[in-house]
Amino acid sequence: MTTITTTTTTLLSLLAGVCFIRANPLLGLVDPACFVASSGECPNQNVTFWLYSNATRDAPIQLNPVDLNPWDFQPPRPLKILIHGYTGHRDFAPNNHIRPALLDNVDVYVISIDYAPLVRYPCYVQAVRNLPLVSKCLAQLINNLLERGIVQHELVHIIGFSLGGQVAGQTSNYLKRKPKRITGLDPAKPLFILSSESRRLDASDAEFVDVIHTDTLGRGMMRPMGHVDFYPNFGPLQPGCLEENPNDPGSCNHERAPRFYAESINSTLGFWGRQCSSWLIYLFGLCSTRAAQALMGYQVSENMTGNYFLKAGSAPPYAMGKPEEPDNSKYVAKFRLSAKHNEIEHDYEPELSDPIPELEDNDVDTDELEKQLIWQEALDEPLF
Ligand SMILES: *[C@@H]1O[C@H](CO)[C@@H](O)[C@H](O)[C@H]1NC(C)=O
Ligand SMILES: *[C@@H]1O[C@H](CO)[C@@H](O)[C@H](O)[C@H]1NC(C)=O
Ligand SMILES: *[C@@H]1O[C@H](CO)[C@@H](O)[C@H](O)[C@H]1NC(C)=O
């Protein structure tokens, strides 16, 4: 009975999520204020880097990627690089959530990248087209830090939210050495569903890639993208978001990813996820309550792989610790689910064998693009 009720509730929330999709990448297509960066040169005036430590948190140092000062990075500490998304800047999500939490609790350097002029509202399509430039400039900085021995490879961790998650993946294309760790916080979906892996964050982009999905039917990707993928509250609708932002719960869902991540840095309870076959199986309450558990967020163990589902609260502190769950193995056994069902392989973000031309060349045919976007959105909605 309980299972059926839970399933119904989840389905209702799912439908609510679908109705509230607001991301509309078409808005800026004809807006004259939207532009694709004219110069592909790095360093670039529109891509800046700001270094913070606990002592300089209110007076960050602007870095010159081609003229770095080793003394700025003394004493040696781990380096966390934070990347904002669409309409963001260096004090916008994930920076405003994660940077203070890091500086308060861990002895690290934080670099916040700022590429606000390239991702202004309503220029989503242009923003996506500007990402390779942003990625190239970030890679230039990281390559120089490593080459000059200012920072050790093992200590670099890139954390990107939304479009910033895709920037993190693309940065890998320009790095001389594959980065140690990338965290994707609800990596952006519009215009990435059909794109190739070189443009989209995936497990090959770093030695370890962990991803948190919080708005799977709206702005964020549903498909697993890392070595380990976490689905708080199963992905589509985060508790509290309908109340917090009734006009656009999707933006609240999306922003939960950096909020959860910030809390995970010093959470005593922890966000514990349980491995499950697939989101569909989770939806029907058929996940074994004896499956492996993994801690989501900052403290994730880098040897974990697979998809993990967890519940999180509607207000801070969001973490709920390790859930007490009755053993359902007898019930689940009836459905003969094996460990092989551990991948979310065929969800509603299909790979097409014959992809539509992506945004590579400079003359965009807006009609074609419009068709593509509408088609993508249609594909992306769950088919009940
Ligand atoms: C930087 O952005 C401005 C608009 O804010 C634009 O006019 C300029 O061409 C951009 N510069 C480069 C190097 O892309
Ligand atoms: C975690 O750190 C934040 C400050 O960033 C603090 O407000 C909060 O109380 C801390 N939580 C725990 C559980 O220590
Ligand atoms: C940051 O600095 C404050 C004092 O300004 C200090 O109390 C705190 O322990 C420091 N945090 C870390 C992680 O070093």
Ligand SMILES: *[C@@H]1O[C@H](CO)[C@@H](O)[C@H](O)[C@H]1NC(C)=O
């Ligand atoms: C993963 O690493 C942790 C230590 O970080 C260890 O306790 C655990 O046993 C390892 N798990 C696996 C599956 O190797």
